[in-house]
Amino acid sequence: MNRLTIQLRQHTPLIHFQHDQAGATLRATEVKPKLDKFILTNLGNGNFNKGVEEAKKNKWLISNTEALDFKLRFTVTEKPDISEINKIKVDRKTGLEKTKTRKEDGREIKDLNSYPLYFGNLDKDIEDNSEYRRFIFLKNPFQMEIFTFQSSLIKEIREKVNFALFFAQNNFGSRQSKGFGSFYIEKGDANYNSIESNYRFTIDMSKHDNWHQLFDTIDIFYKTLRSGINLKNRNRETIFYFKSLLFLYFKNKNIQWDKKSIKEHFLRSDLEKQTRDHNNPDILEFQSKEKKLVKDLLGLSTNESWRSYSKNIEKANDNIDRFKSPITFKPVKTSEKRFTVYIFLNTIDPNFLDQQFEIRDRNKTFHLSTPALFYVNDLFEWILNKENFDITTHVEARFHAHTQFNTLRNIYLQLSDNLNEKNNDK
Numbered sequence: 001m002n003r004l005t006i007q008l009r010q011h012t013p014l015i016h017f018q019h020d021q022a023g024a025t026l027r028a029t030e031v032k033p034k035l036d037k038f039i040l041t042n043l044g045n046g047n048f049n050k051g052v053e054e055a056k057k058n059k060w061l062i063s064n065t066e067a068l069d070f071k072l073r074f075t076v077t078e079k080p081d082i083s084e085i086n087k088i089k090v091d092r093k094t095g096l097e098k099t100k101t102r103k104e105d106g107r108e109i110k111d112l113n114s115y116p117l118y119f120g121n122l123d124k125d126i127e128d129n130s131e132y133r134r135f136i137f138l139k140n141p142f143q144m145e146i147f148t149f150q151s152s153l154i155k156e157i158r159e160k161v162n163f164a165l166f167f168a169q170n171n172f173g174s175r176q177s178k179g180f181g182s183f184y185i186e187k188g189d190a191n192y193n194s195i196e197s198n199y200r201f202t203i204d205m206s207k208h209d210n211w212h213q214l215f216d217t218i219d220i221f222y223k224t225l226r227s228g229i230n231l232k233n234r235n236r237e238t239i240f241y242f243k244s245l246l247f248l249y250f251k252n253k254n255i256q257w258d259k260k261s262i263k264e265h266f267l268r269s270d271l272e273k274q275t276r277d278h279n280n281p282d283i284l285e286f287q288s289k290e291k292k293l294v295k296d297l298l299g300l301s302t303n304e305s306w307r308s309y310s311k312n313i314e315k316a317n318d319n320i321d322r323f324k325s326p327i328t329f330k331p332v333k334t335s336e337k338r339f340t341v342y343i344f345l346n347t348i349d350p351n352f353l354d355q356q357f358e359i360r361d362r363n364k365t366f367h368l369s370t371p372a373l374f375y376v377n378d379l380f381e382w383i384l385n386k387e388n389f390d391i392t393t394h395v396e397a398r399f400h401a402h403t404q405f406n407t408l409r410n411i412y413l414q415l416s417d418n419l420n421e422k423n424n425d426k
């Protein structure tokens with residue numbers, strides 16, 4: 001038997017649906033298909049289908065499949081830490097845990113606080129292991145082993161597969177594009193290399209719960225790109241506002257923001273009132289004959305709850321029900337109180353572009369299409385050009401004292417430095 005072993009370290013928790021089972025960590029059934037695709041694409045010099053044909057010639061595939069003929073095993077010598085993702089809401093007056101009645105089945109369940117970037121538990125019963133997901137984390141390095149009877153295949157893998165790149169570009173489990181389930185090769189392993197990406201930023205941790213702070217930071221940064229931020233206090237007064245950069249990017253292309261198009265059809269009176277009341281209403285006033293579905297280019301949301309308006313907006317396409325964000329966040333812990341978050345920008349599936357969606361509010365409908373062209377790398381380069389975006393003027397001065405402003409200013413300064421480094425290397 002021919003073997004190859006690699007030492008891995010976990011950097012962020014895995015959201016696991018089998019947390020109550022023995023060995024509930026990284027699963028070969030999830031990793032191997034991704035690794036197969038990575039190896040075959042590499043074998044075909046960037047073309048997966050050519051890689052499959054090459055593997056067939058060498059008899060490296062399991063018969064009648066696109067799976068390479070090797071097995072994958074993870075050896076873990078410790079019991080993983082299992083922790084709750086969500087905290088139960090507590091009544092401030094009584095100190096008692098809050099409960100709610102679940103609509104779908106009338107079941108009385110604990111009322112849970114949300115967690116940054118993960119909403120899957122909010123309507124689950126925290127006391128029911130069959131439906132509630134938890135964090136799984138390994139504190140120590142562990143071993144990944146590849147073994148096969150095919151000596152030529154293991155030779156090809158050993159000599160030509162860049163495992164560092166594979167683990168840099170991939171996370172695992174639920175919400176992996178947002179940075180959950182981040183694993184990387186342990187320093188000292190022969191396959192270790194420093195991660196290379198065009199964009200990255202570091203986060204210095206100041207709170208006891210490092211993970212919550214990490215994902216909260218990724219969350220607010222991602223919102224600046226996609227939806228924007230409108231943070232309010234208990235009196236419904238805005239305490240921090242950040243206009244979507246995706247809105248600005250498409251405004252520059254004379255394409256109307258889809259949120260305004262939805263308001264034009266379903267919330268016209270609210271739109272007119274907001275336009276009158278706000279001092280800086282370009283996100284409300286700007287209009288164009290060119291109306292597109294643009295926010296979902298960074299991840300499709302087929303069902304949106306517009307709580308302020310008591311609306312539930314649905315988006316439907318007969319051929320598309322899911323679309324993964326083209327932005328992948330790769331957090332790696334570099335010291336006890338510091339993470340580096342690497343950003344990988346992926347090409348959007350062309351099958352998602354120039355596609356018509358039906359936008360629904362109960363019995364009312366209209367249609368919007370996604371743009372015919374969009375490159376997420378162009379978005380980042382446009383944003384990081386100071387002629388297009390300067391955070392100190394983009395965010396009103398009255399919000400500059402807010403902690404989110406300081407966090408975001410630090411991130412965008414780092415990303416601008418990344419772009420300068422990239423341009424200097426050309």
